[in-house]
Amino acid sequence: MTELAFHNSATRRREIFAPLDPQHVRLYVCGPTVYDLAHLGNARPVVVFDVLTRLLRRRYPRVTYVRNITDVDDKINARAQESGEPISAITARTTADFHRDMASLGCLPPDEEPRATDNIDRMVALIERLIANGHAYAAEGHVLFSVSSYLGYGALSGRSTEEMLAGARVEVAPYKREPGDFVLWKPSTDGLPGWDSPWGRGRPGWHIECSAMSWRYLGTEFDIHGGGHDLLFPHHENELAQSVCAFPGSRFAKYWLHNGMLLVDGEKMSKSLGNFRTVRDILERGAWAGEAFRLLLLKTHYRAALDYTVERLDEARAELDDFYALLARDLPAPEEDDALVAEMAEWALEPLADDLNTPLAITRLRDLRTLENVATVGGSATNLLSRIGRTWQPGSGQAAAALRAAAGVLGLLGTDPQAWRQGGAADDTAAIEAAIAARLAARRAKDWAEADRIRAALAAQGVVLEDGPGGTTWRRA
């Protein structure tokens, strides 16, 4: 099997993946701040790292995937103040919405999903270590990380302290020793969530929670840290600084993976810009929409920017229609250990080993589709086989089985094909079948006018007929 290689943001180059413990791969991905519905941009890392995790699971005996829930944050506080809804209600509801939306996109839950508020003691312990190690200081109820105490600061995001100050947009506050120092702990007034600590009643800064939760579930060193590219600085830079300084000699994450931004009209989709569309908006388009959006995301390499349009969503849907048309056929099922099926599936997935090249893997899925169509419906795959350098002559059902297996690793094509094609209002199924039988009778009698009239009537109610060698099948448009 081809060895895995990923682009490591920390070194800005492609590196062979060698886990710290080949028996147990560990990864941490930054999760949502639960104050509002997830937007399309929020969904990208969830889908991307879902595929990565599925890939790792089929190659390593054990994988632990941790993704946090940030349920203490000033944006949540602000939302509660605006709406009057209690914080706990907002975070509980938003977390449930997030789970539902991500499941609709075919994402499996992480192994651990810690909440920040359940790990305050860990954060306090971490901050105490940082103070003891001379990397943090308390001032006016705040605790700050001293950036100048850590020589490696800026290495991850590739910027020097001078460069960061050149922008001169860092917040200057009287309690800071240096402008670049960032908050680990801050005081809370009575109306705000707070926890008792050695520095008084307060709440954690944003960055410290990920350091605390990755430490708890994965230890001081683990394999992969993922997240959106916009988190590289300052969030991940600060996380790294905190963790390495709290545990001298440790390296924190070995590989840093960052997904590119999702754009709309050429601009980053974000809540602060107000140009976002929620996942829920997409899902409301129909039962097909979740998987179509997932395919849309995976048709672009994870590190590239992706411009979202509704046309692309429709295109992804049409492509899934074609895949499901094939899978809906009554095909013979190959043996469990069919060698050709395994070989074809492995070939289709091979591109994932090269920095998660999902677009190329999807191209190979299409090739498997053509091979199955040729085997089942007829035609020639000579040029296709020559292009891919293979001599496969799969029998009916073999390429389809490989397609199913390979697509499963991408989290695609898992829907029941009949449900995909004929889902929706189910109470007219008998009437449709009856109409098809009537049309068949008309065709036998060569009454083409009547046959076409029935077909047109069905089309008017959104039902498309397909006359195949095995009889007539139908789907909803």
Place this chain on the structure above:
RNA sequence: GGCCCGAUGGCAGAGUGGUGAUGCAGCGGACUGCAAAUCCGCGUACGUCGGUUCAAUUCCGGCUCGGGCCUCCA
């Protein structure tokens, strides 16, 4: 202003130092009573100016344009 990334045919999007993926749309053919589905075939591309090379879309540099980060942000 600083740092980073990108620029491929009508659209989307891989990849490669030399015989130019793939999908959608378009065109032609096979099949079909006619369609649909399916199969086969066709066309247009590598932002720009230089450099290296026998050979560059692919490597290097300048320029232009676009995006991201530097502040909450997936």
